[in-house]
Amino acid sequence: MTILYVQHDYAVFGFGETRQEAIAMAAEWLKDETGKQGCSVAYAESLLVTSPKPGQMTLYETDEHIPGDAENWGGEELLDWYYDVA
Numbered sequence: 877m878t879i880l881y882v883q884h885d886y887a888v889f890g891f892g893e894t895r896q897e898a899i900a901m902a903a904e905w906l907k908d909e910t911g912k913q914g915c916s917v918a919y920a921e922s923l924l925v926t927s928p929k930p931g932q933m934t935l936y937e938t939d940e941h942i943p944g945d946a947e948n949w950g951g952e953e954l955l956d957w958y959y960d961v962a
Contacts, residue, residue, distance in 0.1 A: 880936040880958055881920070884928035887951030888958070890920075891942055895935060899924075902933075938962050 881890035881902035890902030899920050906923070908915035920933075928934040940961040946954060 878938050878940060878942045880938075880954065881924075882934055882936050882955065882958075883951075884932050884934050885930045886955070888954035889933075889951060891946070891954065893941075898935065936962070 877893060879892055879895050879898040880888045881898040882888050889905045890898045890900070892898040892901060896917075900917050903915050903917045903920040905913065906915045906920055907913055908919060923933040925932050925934055936958055938958060938961055942954075943957070946957070949957070
């Protein structure tokens with residue numbers, strides 16, 4: 877299973893085999909309240925919504941395992957992969 881932390885309909889900011897792994901990875905890329913890159917896991921989790929509108933943060937899940945080379949992909953490529961397998 878793969879969990880993706882996604883800015884809905886835009887790009888993936890984090891992924892992992894668990895919700896916490898995906899959120900932790902996203903926290904490294906998201907900007908905090910002051911605009912500095914990198915935020916707390918709690919802040920990244922607070923941005924998540926269950927019924928997202930474009931631009932809002934949410935989690936996507938798939939039973940597929942993410943390819944090993946996905947760490948080298950950009951956020952848009954990861955989202956394309958998700959749409960291909962979902």
